[in-house]
Amino acid sequence: METDFLYGIILGMKLDKKIFEIIFHARGGQGAKTAAELLAQAALKEEKFIQAFPDFGPERTGAPMKTFVRVSNEPIKTHEPVVDPDVVVILDETLLGTIDATKNLDENEAMIVNTTSNREMVKQKTGFVGNIYPIDATGLSMEVIGEPRPNTAILGKLLKVSEIVKLENVVDVFREKYTGKIGAEKTEKNILAIEKAYDSL
Amino acid sequence: MMNNSKKIALTGGAAAAEALKQINPDVMPVYPITPQTPIVETFAKFVADGEAATEMIEVESEHSAMSAAVGASAAGARTMTASSSQGILLMAEILPIAFGTRLPILMLVSARAISAPINIHGDHQDVMFVRDSGWIQIFSENAQEVYDNTFIALRLAEKVRLPAMVIMDGFQTSHSVENLEILENSVVKNFVGEYQSKNNLLDFENPKSFGPVSLPNSYFEFKRAQIEAMKEAETEYKNICHEYGKISGRNYDYFESYKLDDAEKAIVVAGSTAGTAKMAVDELREQGEKVGLLKIKLFRPFPYDKIAEALKNVKNIAVFDRTVSFGSKPPIYSEVVECLYMIRDTKYIIQPYIYGLGGREIFKEDIKKIFQENWDGKETKYIGLK
Known part of the structure; x- marks a missing residue:
């Protein structure tokens, strides 16, 4: 059903807000930027308006980094960093104690964490009382892809939680962009990881 | 087409x-x-x-x-x-x-x-x-x-x-x-x-x-x-x-006027911050405040008389520069002052602001606050300076 808002169906978040905003917290090299851009390109397929951009700090492998995504049914004018996210995705659980991932995250909003811990343990670590969705994205990617690629797997979880874009569009975009780069076999494995994470809720 | x-x-x-x-x-x-x-x-x-x-x-x-x-x-x-x-x-x-x-x-x-x-x-x-x-x-x-x-x-x-x-x-x-x-x-x-x-x-x-x-x-x-x-x-x-x-189908001009027609206060800005500032203008307009924006596009040659015409009815103007001109006033500010100097019979208040140097973020909320500030045009002010 088409609504004025992008996410009336999901978590009942700030319904006066017409732009859905995501912050990915990760370490350089974990593919947060790739995940953000995949999401943005999939939203484009649905004729939505998007922005995807990293927090412009020094880029070093292993250093904490942030990347932002905005999705809207209307043109997006702002160029400020995302300060009031609807969903926060944490690709590296070692960041949990060091970053302020819960800043401006309300209790009816969501935090998705790549971790082997359960919901209660994440809650204790972060103090976040809202919706926590833990997923062992690294473990899943090791199992399915054979490599630690938590970014694609966690995307599946994000789609399930937020319904921000359709799974099939992310899959299509991934196939279009990556078959030439990483080959058909690895592409399909990554897609399987996205689908498995999507179904794991 | x-x-x-x-x-x-x-x-x-x-x-x-x-x-x-x-x-x-x-x-x-x-x-x-x-x-x-x-x-x-x-x-x-x-x-x-x-x-x-x-x-x-x-x-x-x-x-x-x-x-x-x-x-x-x-x-x-x-x-x-x-x-x-x-x-x-x-x-x-x-x-x-x-x-x-x-x-x-x-x-x-x-x-x-x-x-x-x-x-x-x-x-x-x-x-x-x-x-x-x-x-x-x-x-x-x-x-x-x-x-x-x-x-x-x-x-x-x-x-x-x-x-x-x-x-x-x-x-x-x-x-x-x-x-x-x-x-x-x-x-x-x-x-x-x-x-x-x-x-x-x-x-x-x-x-x-x-x-x-x-x-x-x-x-x-x-x-x-x-x-x-x-x-x-x-x-x-x-x-x-x-x-x-x-x-x-995209029509461009020397600059972009955004909700400027009846504006009592307006910001002049160039580049990506114009987008963020438009959001600030939209939200303040919803609260009934008569604010607007002029976005610089063609900077050289500078279209003095066109900008003077666009701003002539706005008495309070803040000019955002993302540059310092050391020992001088910031460049876009100086150009806007020159524009309004051409309109001799009106007194304008033009306030210079410097923002965003070296990648410092500027937020919509900052810009909304700037609109609420009293502009006297006496000294250059700084947005987001720690």
Whole structure:
């Protein structure tokens, strides 16, 4: 059903807000930027308006980094960093104690964490009382892809939680962009990881 | 007309490279290391994949990149390059030579900070440093404008035989993925046409001198003629924007007026922050406040009388500059003061603000607060300074 808002169906978040905003917290090299851009390109397929951009700090492998995504049914004018996210995705659980991932995250909003811990343990670590969705994205990617690629797997979880874009569009975009780069076999494995994470809720 | 455009999402840098690919320039001399941007990297891939037939010349410095561009352009080649930050400063010696030789070189710029201290994040200090070099300068708010301005600037440069810079905000635009609509190749090809240089170094039938000495008995007259060329650029810019509007459906002007008609307070700003400021204006308008915005697009030549006309009924104006002019007032502020000085019978309050140096963020909430502040225009104020 088409609504004025992008996410009336999901978590009942700030319904006066017409732009859905995501912050990915990760370490350089974990593919947060790739995940953000995949999401943005999939939203484009649905004729939505998007922005995807990293927090412009020094880029070093292993250093904490942030990347932002905005999705809207209307043109997006702002160029400020995302300060009031609807969903926060944490690709590296070692960041949990060091970053302020819960800043401006309300209790009816969501935090998705790549971790082997359960919901209660994440809650204790972060103090976040809202919706926590833990997923062992690294473990899943090791199992399915054979490599630690938590970014694609966690995307599946994000789609399930937020319904921000359709799974099939992310899959299509991934196939279009990556078959030439990483080959058909690895592409399909990554897609399987996205689908498995999507179904794991 | 617009049926054949395609909706895609690209970074501003990639949007510039896409436009360059569609133009398919003859020569592109580049020095592709930091602080270079994805523009050259993306375009080089197009060339390697055979999607553009451009002769890319990798040189040993930005000074050499601009020198090679001068040579190529003088030889009649449609010539482009890209640069940023210290790279532009290293080109600075050659920029007025490209101008004085009347060479329509196009440069894509991700505007960034300059040293010291070392910083390659977004602000406007590099392009403002060379604002008197004789280059046409056009600012872009987002990836769409980067793409569109590239064609407009090229046509303008070649029409008036002056070099031009298309300016995007470093990182905020150059590295952010945003929606844009691109034109079909044939439409672009038709709009930019084939480049025919007026004076060609390699035209042996009609030999000419390039780079001559001009002594006190003639130099002044050269400069006077160059001033005229810049004036002509102002007139032609409007014509070319109009023509571009017909093929793209996107109509551009010297600047953009946003909710300015009945505004009592207005901000003047260039680049990506104009988008954030529009959000602030929208929200304050919803609360009944009469606020507006004027977004600078064509900065060189500066359209004084048009901006004076647009701002004449706004008594309170804040000008946002992302540059410092040390020992002086910030550059866009100074231009706006000059505009309003032309309207002698009204007293205006014009408040200078400096923001965003070295990539410092500016938020919608900051801008809303600025609108609430009392502007007296006495001293330069700073947004987001710790």
